[in-house]
Amino acid sequence: MNTADTAPDLQAPDIRSLESAYRGRSARVAVIGLGYVGLPLALALTGAGFAVTGFDIDPAKAAALNGGRSYIRQIADGRIAEAVATGRFRATTDADEFAACDAVIVCVPTPLSPQREPDLSFVEASTRLIRDRLRPGQLVVLESTTWPGTTDEVMRPILEETGLASGRDFFLAYSPEREDPGNISFTTSTIPKVVGGDDEGARRLAVALYEQVVPQVVPVSGTRAAEATKLTENIFRSVNIALVNELKIVFEPMGIDIWEVIEAAKTKPFGFMPFYPGPGLGGHCIPIDPFYLTWKAREYQISTRFIELAGEVNTMMPRHVVDRLALALDRRAGIGLSRSRILLVGMAYKKNVDDSRESPGLRLMEMLLERGAAVEYHDPFIPVLPVTREHAALAGRTSIAWEPETLAGFDAAVIVTDHDGVDYRSLAAHCPLVVDTRNAMQTVEGIEGFADRIVKA
Structure with a gap:
């Protein structure tokens, strides 16, 4: 790694030639983080004609992608295989490959700490990986959602530890991700992109890159305005x-x-x-x-x-649902939560996705277990609950089979996520009480005959 006192005297990169490389799609792009944001972006860049290096710290992800296999339900294996077959996309765990890339885009998680403070550890770690391979002319773009000022207050100082200067030797920009998993109407390649640069040169390069991928790029005055837009x-x-x-x-x-x-x-x-x-x-x-x-x-x-x-x-809503469930059980069956068997229908955070991050279903399960209830769940997209920081004790629980005799064994079911394809009429026909938090029962054919079993919450 170069340091400030040993950095060579390098000629400033030519903005026009760099811009031309993006517009001509001859530039190589690296995407750090191949999750729900990074992988769709990498595929969109590949589809637009760029050579793309996808980086992830998980060797299993890299191996799966290079083998043409997807680990995200919304992305078919065929899309991965097609991208690999072009020869323009390859996944790796070797950060040294950043040095050969003209642009490096960071798409890593930005969670909250237990004290509800920003956790930028993934952004900082990624920036240090880039720093150690940074070369003149590179464009670095952050897409992770964060507070206004992250790009210039956190990333830029780390990158400038090399002795290279933002706006003179390398270029730094922010463009917020706008992914909506499960939305079939809008994809990465069809959603407009907001772009803010650390300086005018960075904005020009970021605009030139993203204009090859999306139908509309919306430049703003700087990185802070772009960061604030996402929030x-x-x-x-x-x-x-x-x-x-x-x-x-x-x-x-x-x-x-x-x-x-x-x-x-x-x-x-x-x-x-x-x-x-x-x-x-x-x-x-x-x-x-x-x-x-x-x-x-x-x-x-x-x-x-x-x-x-x-x-x-919004945080109090799971408690409201539990209270409504407890009241309905008491009035209709004369039993308390501590003696009840409860089925949670859907553990994904939204319909038709296989993602349970921050799902209210996790909190509902914990609350019901704390009240002494026996709790199971059914979710066709989440066969096993993954390990999470806040709900570690729930990891490993498995989705039950959707069978009439199984449904009849519960005292109540709570519809948490309104996945398509779930037989809600069968649920109402066999389960004595259904608490519907998503209005999923409203359009079910013939549901009128079971109206006395359904409670909205």
Whole structure:
């Protein structure tokens, strides 16, 4: 690694020639982190004609990809095999290959610590890997969601430990990921890309790169504006979901169905956007991202009360579901949770995906177990619960078979995730009580005959 006092006197890279390499798609691109964000991006870059080196610290992932196999349900084996067959895509665990790449894009997790503070350890570790191989002319782009200032306050100082300077020797940019797993209408290659550079040269290069991959690139003034854009998008969703969750709680004792109200309200062609209640937030974005901004705001002595209140409302929803379940069991069967057998239907954080990160189902299972209930789950996309930092004790539990006699053995079922393809009518026909947190039963044919078994929560 070069240091500041030994860095060679190098001629500044030519922006125009670098830009031309991206527009001509002759540049080689590295993608660090081959998960739900990095792998789709790597495939999109390959499909656009770039030579792509995919990097992951997990040797099993690299071996699977090089063998044409996918470990993400939404990405078919055929897409991987096709990318490998072109000769333009290869996965590796060898960070030394970054040195041969013209651009390095970082797509690693940015979780919260147990104290709900940003954990940038993956970003920092990735940046150090790049630093040790950094060369003049390279473009480094962060896509991981984070607080405004991460790119220039965390990444740039680490990279400049080489003695190379951002904007003179290498180029640094931020472009937030906008993946929506399970969404068949929008993919990596069809979603507009926001781009902010550490300087004008970095922005030009990042725009030149992403314009070859997506239909629209939206340049902004700098990396902080780009970082703030991603947080704003997810805070918007968090706040509006909290609003309808609170309205659900308000309307319930009034005998008003929040789902009916939303369906009626969304017929207004202006001034209203439908959001839907649920058992709590899940996934790698909405439950986490707002707290990145609340943490950063404290540096400026600013209280983000509105954002934090939305977080409180959404966080309390699993408890609301448990309370509704306990009340329904008491009224309909005369039993308490401690003597009941409960089935959770769906453990993924959203429908039709195999991702249980931050799923409210995990918290619901823990709460029910704490209350003494016997709890099982069924999820066609998650056969085994993975190891997680906050719910380690649940790891290894397996999804039960969906059979009439099995369903009949539970005192109640809670629909946590409304996967398509689940036989909800069979659930209502065989399980004596169904607590529906997703309005999944509403459109099931013939469900009217079992209305007395269904409780919305």
